[in-house]
Amino acid sequence: MGRWEPNARQRLAEAALDLFAERGYDQTTVAEIAERAGLTKRTFFRYFADKREVLFGGQEELARLFSEGIAATPADATPFEAVGAALDAVAAIFTGERLAQARARQAVVAANSELLERELLKRAKMVQAMHDALAAHGISEPTARVAAELGCLAFGTTFFRWVDAGNRREFGALAAEALDELRTATAALG
Structure with a gap:
């Protein structure tokens, strides 16, 4: 998926949940979440203050x-x-x-x-x-x-x-x- 595609928030949430399940919460970084979603760290921080907020947003x-x-x-x-x-x-x-x-x-x-x-x-x-x-x-x-x-x-x-x-x-x-x-x-x- 390209960076321009819609639903960035949902893509980030899905990528985070996938990575948390695969690697564990503590072992997953924001950069990895953004990369999995096909987005940048900067885009991640437009939607979430930190990786906890993916779960509590x-x-x-x-x-x-x-x-x-x-x-x-x-x-x-x-x-x-x-x-x-x-x-x-x-x-x-x-x-x-x-x-x-x-x-x-x-x-x-x-x-x-x-x-x-x-x-x-x-x-x-x-x-x-x-x-x-x-x-x-x-x-x-x-x-x-x-x-x-x-x-x-x-x-x-x-x-x-x-x-x-x-x-x-x-x-x-x-x-x-x-x-x-x-x-x-x-x-x-x-």
Whole structure:
């Protein structure tokens, strides 16, 4: 592929995932990623601050979708209904076309302690985004905080089930199931 061809961001992400799988995250350089994609290091840095961001670049989009999903719920929606709407909103980006890439990404993250730490930071930011959206929707403390934590737990559970090699179900169905399980578990707390 020539340097002029479109989809540079996607090409870089695919090249990075391929190289991370072949050589390992720590053994892969930005120069190698750019070369595999048929681009330059300079082009890489137009799209990503560093090679970690290839794996975590969609964080802002997730936060936006969580917030928009919650904001779109009726004023009388329960916190669980608002969180369910947030999960429905993010389900739109977790399509079958993205499944192979998500599985590859998760394998790379799971194999590297630095990336696992970065994943925890991403989780904290998702919780904060949901919390802020729930608070803006009129849900008071500490309910907004608990609902945001439960929403993020439901998201994480859903994601891990979705990327599981044996899974054949869609993200949205898995998310509804995970949220129902959490609803039942919180009710059992008394």
